[in-house]
Amino acid sequence: MERETATQDVKQARPVKRDPEGVRRDILTVAMEEFSQNGLSGARIDEIAARTRTSKRMIYYYFGDKEGLYQRVLEEAYGKVRGGEMELELEGLDPVAALTKLCRFTFDHHRRNPAFIRMVMIENIHHGRHMQLSQTIGGVNQPAIEALQGVLKRGQEQGLFRTGVEALELHWQISALSFFNVSNAASFSAIFGDTLFKPGGQETLSQHVAEMVLRYVLRADHISLIGETG
Template sequence: MRRSVSVDEDGKVRQAKRDPEGVRRDILSAAMEEFSLNGLSGGRIDEIAARTRTSKRMIYYYFGDKEGLYERVLEEAYAKVRGGESDLGLDALAPVAALTKLCRFTFDHHRANPAFIRMVMIENIHHGRHLLHSEAIRGLNRPAIEALESVLRRGQAEGVFRAGVEALELHWQISALSFFNVSNVATFSAIFGDSLFTADGQEQLSRHVAEMVLRYVLSPGHVDFIAQAAG
């Protein structure tokens, strides 16, 4: 935890005040783990307080109530994935390279962040009620579609991507392929074995998701771009 110590003139150790922003980050991190494992109704504020060595009173001071904390955790989860997308520098890449990089990032992010997937699944159980209340989340997600629209426009202007592909639908397709890989790992493995979920299997799936998306988007005569993207 973020607690520093100092020694006074009498040689007594004194605890310095904890950094408020550090406390907030610690609470959000613990709350992500708690809510992603147990849901909103099953998540316990007492457990979050214990993990962060703070108090329920302090948690409520920062976040209002349990639902306020849950909503803030959702915002942080979406901010992380959207922040990662914005760091990809897609505008500086050729359209095929940009779309490939976005597909690989989405697949690999979801794979590395199963708590995010569980939070999205839990929010769907709640019919998206907390997402609808969060203007911050809507603001975070709009740029994701705008960035994809920009990649598609550049690819279409160069004749590399076919006309008629909609950014929102393409975002859905990329998300669906990447989401299923995490959300259904337990049931899929139980039925078919776990060969797709080894390190090699996941790397192959990540490449093939990008290839599937490119095959859908590329204009006729530009399929050779897939091999270039893979290389």
């Protein structure tokens, strides 16, 4: 009986082997929070290790160093937003519905993921250096322009969208409208109050961002299509 109990105690004392991929995901999730809250210089690897029940040595094994982890977090963040865009399946929608859906998705994604916006702001403080060093961020983001170009082309071929609209510029406009809503929420609220940042205000802004973009893209004789897609 004593031998059986001792065997059970040894089994319980053995550390549970963790899934390497799961460990990497946990590190990236916690690192996103740490970097987005404290920036590259202020983030602490010790804190990330403690919260993920790993070690600094393990983190460096997976990601090289602190800057390598930061760069990987950036890549992961962009990968998630672009993955969400792919799931919209815009090519199966009519052009007006597709552009509306993309605008609403971008606005809603950004407001629900403020850590992503903070990461982009931090990387701009570093003049985009880590993004330029990345071998994947460019490739991950290019399909966003190509998908938008496809929507524009279909709309122009159907006589709905005016010619001369560039996909890259339109992407910039959609991003700008959606980004400001998060990046400047604190300062805007301090000056003008937080009405626009309450649930009702956010829903209205999301709708109006899509309408503004459509008014820019639609031919004058098709403006009446705004709102028909919900």
